[in-house]
Each structure stands twice: as structure tokens, then as C-alpha cells.
Amino acid sequence: MSAKQHKIKVGISVGDFNGIGPEIIMKTLKEKSITDFFTPVIFGSGKLFTYQKNIFKFQQTFNYITEPSLAQADKINMVNLWKENVNVDLGKPTEESTKMAIDSLEAATDALMKGEVDVLVTAPINKEEMMKQGFKHAGHTGFLEEKFGKKGLMFLVTDDLKVAVSTHHIPVSQIADAISKEKIKKQIKLLNQTLIEDFCIQRPKIAVLGLNPHAGDGGAIGKEEIEIIEPAIRELFENGILAFGPFPADSFFQPEKYRKYDAVLAMYHDQGLAPFKTLAYEEGVNYTAGLPFIRTSPDHGVAYDIAGQGIADEHSFSEAIFAAIKIYKNRSEYRDLMENRMKPRKSVAGNGVDEDLPEEENS
Structure with a gap:
């Protein structure tokens, strides 16, 4: 299957759930036809998203799975990392929301490296709070550089x-x-x-x-x-x-x-x-260039000041998803082109005719 025909699996980390992450994710995925374009795989909590879905009166249904390889192409898939109840305190970071942001990012990145998702789109995180919980990097870029062993x-x-x-x-x-x-x-x-x-x-x-x-x-x-x-x-x-x-x-x-x-x-x-x-x-869209895998994110932060009000703008997050898909296809087609260019051309032994050239160029 070519890159154009391949239905891309988009891994999504939820960021700090006391910010606007879940809201912009669900707003981006609200149209029923969205799964015609790609397969979403969210790394989060079913109970958390059900709670926030009710706050915002969204209508999505999720396909709850235990691992990303079980994702279905025509559904909004949720890898249920946390099965216990989640305490939501919209508008400020908590130890619980910070730990889930780290767990979600690590699980989504591992799935990306294993080929269980094709691209990674990350919702906003609170860098300071994550570093307090032992996260070693002041942002996604340093984390991904360490994971992939390459500077971005x-x-x-x-x-x-x-x-x-x-x-x-x-x-x-x-x-x-x-x-x-x-x-x-x-x-x-x-x-x-x-x-x-x-x-x-x-x-x-x-x-x-x-x-x-x-x-x-x-x-x-x-x-x-x-x-x-x-x-x-x-x-x-x-x-x-x-x-x-x-x-x-x-x-x-x-x-x-x-x-x-x-x-x-x-x-x-x-x-x-x-x-x-x-x-x-x-x-x-924030894109981490130069890495062997594709990661994008919206170009804004957690926006605690508007969390839970239903007014967060999802356009940058939506653009991040479609930018990741486009980059994936561009990169795949470029690599296919370069591989074909490097293949030796066939010739008919003994007659000097190059089978890859038009007939008039062999005359």
C-alpha cells in the first residue's frame, strides 16, 4: 500500500488534563466523518474523557482498548492507561494531572517507536510541574531527542x-x-x-x-x-x-x-x-524537525485561565494533526522516490539496450 492509500494512525498524548488538552482533542474529533481521514489513538483515561465530555456536552463515543495495536480504523480509540477514578481540578496543575501527562507522553512515544502509530501529536504540558515530578526535560523536544538518539x-x-x-x-x-x-x-x-x-x-x-x-x-x-x-x-x-x-x-x-x-x-x-x-x-503548528519519527503539537500552552469554559480554540491542534499526516506522506513518497532512483536499471545482456529508456533514446 502506498503512502497515499495508507490510513494513518495518529497517536495523541493528552497533556495536562486540568488545562485545555481534552477539550481541544474532543473538539477536533467531534465530526463523525473524522475517522474517514485518519485513525485517532488517544493515550489517556476513559473515565477522565467521559467526565470532561459531559462538561462540554460532546457526543463522541470511544473505543476503549488495552494497547494501541488493537485500534480500529473507523473509531476514536482510547488506550485506557488509567482505569481508576481521576480527580479533575480544572484551571490548575495537580500531581495527578502532571503524572498522567508524563504517562501519556511516554506511552504514546513508545507506540510510535514500535510502529503501532504512525505519527505523534502532543497536547500542551506544564513543563515546570513535570520537572518537579522527575521529568528530565524542559519540553517535548529534549525528551524526544533522548528517546530517538538524535538532535531535533x-x-x-x-x-x-x-x-x-x-x-x-x-x-x-x-x-x-x-x-x-x-x-x-x-x-x-x-x-x-x-x-x-x-x-x-x-x-x-x-x-x-x-x-x-x-x-x-x-x-x-x-x-x-x-x-x-x-x-x-x-x-x-x-x-x-x-x-x-x-x-x-x-x-x-x-x-x-x-x-x-x-x-x-x-x-x-x-x-x-x-x-x-x-x-x-x-x-x-510546532513540528520537531530532523527526528526519525514525526511529532507535532499546537503552538500554544495549557491555558489554565480558560480551562473548563468551553471556549478553547481547537484550530491549532487540528492543524497539528493534519500537518503530521501531510509530512508523513511527503516523507514516505520522498523515500520511495529515492529508493527507486538508486535501483540499478535493467538492460538486455549483449545488445546494449536499456529497458528503462524510451525506444527512440536507445536508437
Whole structure:
């Protein structure tokens, strides 16, 4: 079965259930026809979702299963990780909601690695509370990097704006020390390959932002651009990667500027995410690029302030699901294409005729 024909299994981790995670999941899956497009596999609690379903007056029914391999293609499947009662305290994190967020993420990731689901979509978590419970990472990216044994890249995407960040969740005081020429080169190469394989862009153009105000102003406001960023860009450009910059971040995110490029590499978290979320908040998707498996999430947090009110917007979560599906198909088709390209062509021994060529080209 080809990637286009394959009905993709989407693994879903529930995040902190005292936030808006269950609400946006159920809103995304509310239409009966949704299972025509993919097979949802939620890693959570039947009792929790039944309780929250009643709060929001949703009508879904769940297919409760003990393991993801039992998921049915035409149903909303729920891997019932917690069978006991769950205490819901909407609007604030609790030890119970934090532990379920960790359990759900770990179970969904294990299923992804075993091939029991095809892609992973993660609902929002509370990073601080999870670290209090022994979770070792300040976010999903570090956890997935450790699990998969490969460095990833935080990549925020919509159809016309794609922003990656060189440094993730670290203090601002550590940013300058955390960038280097070799690191930036690796990230631009990874971003270039991601755009080719996962987004079907044959010759990507990548804009790179400077670290300092006005991109250093020729060295007057910091020398990282001159000593680190610009040499990395120049070296890659000379080797065929269309990287440009460094650009001053304060004036870059004007539509007539950023739309000239297929993606942007920002130097730190807020430099890239603040303009991205301003321009593309409801439709933005957080994609962890460069990993052997596909994981996406909405580009917002747990939103405790509106939890339980029925007003959470599910569009970013829905976009995350369909982005994961599209990336999976793009990547599968790219790999099929490359495998076919690498296969030796058959020829008829002794007559010099290449069977793969049209007849007029063999004449």
C-alpha cells in the first residue's frame, strides 16, 4: 500500500488534563466523518474523557482498548492507561494531572517507536510541574531527542511562514554561549533537508536572523554575526545551500520580506516564536524537525485561565494533526522516490539496450 492509500494512525498524548488538552482533542474529533481521514489513538483515561465530555456536552463515543495495536480504523480509540477514578481540578496543575501527562507522553512515544502509530501529536504540558515530578526535560523536544538518539530542531510552521529556532528553552543569559558556527551549519543543513523531504520544496531558500540588535550593526553591537553566523551562512552558500543573512530580527517579519524565503532560522526562542505566534497563532503548528519519527503539537500552552469554559480554540491542534499526516506522506513518497532512483536499471545482456529508456533514446 502506498503512502497515499495508507490510513494513518495518529497517536495523541493528552497533556495536562486540568488545562485545555481534552477539550481541544474532543473538539477536533467531534465530526463523525473524522475517522474517514485518519485513525485517532488517544493515550489517556476513559473515565477522565467521559467526565470532561459531559462538561462540554460532546457526543463522541470511544473505543476503549488495552494497547494501541488493537485500534480500529473507523473509531476514536482510547488506550485506557488509567482505569481508576481521576480527580479533575480544572484551571490548575495537580500531581495527578502532571503524572498522567508524563504517562501519556511516554506511552504514546513508545507506540510510535514500535510502529503501532504512525505519527505523534502532543497536547500542551506544564513543563515546570513535570520537572518537579522527575521529568528530565524542559519540553517535548529534549525528551524526544533522548528517546530517538538524535538532535531535533523546534520548527513552527504554517503554509506560508516557517520558523526554526537555534536555541530552545534556555535562559537569555546563556544564548550567546550556546551558538557556534558548527552548530548553526548543522541546523541550516537539517532545515534544508527537512524542507526538501517533509515539505516538498526542491531548492529551499533559508533566511538566518542575527543574534544582536540590528544584526550587530557591523560589530558595533556584538560580534557574533561577524565571527559565527555570517561565516556559517557563507560556507553553506558556497556549497549549494541557499542560506541568506544574517538579517536584523526587528524588521524581518514584514510580509514582503519573510515571504521571499521558505523558512527562517532564529537564534533564540522568543526571537522566532513571538512574531510567529503574532502572525499565525490560530493555525500555527510546532513540528520537531530532523527526528526519525514525526511529532507535532499546537503552538500554544495549557491555558489554565480558560480551562473548563468551553471556549478553547481547537484550530491549532487540528492543524497539528493534519500537518503530521501531510509530512508523513511527503516523507514516505520522498523515500520511495529515492529508493527507486538508486535501483540499478535493467538492460538486455549483449545488445546494449536499456529497458528503462524510451525506444527512440536507445536508437
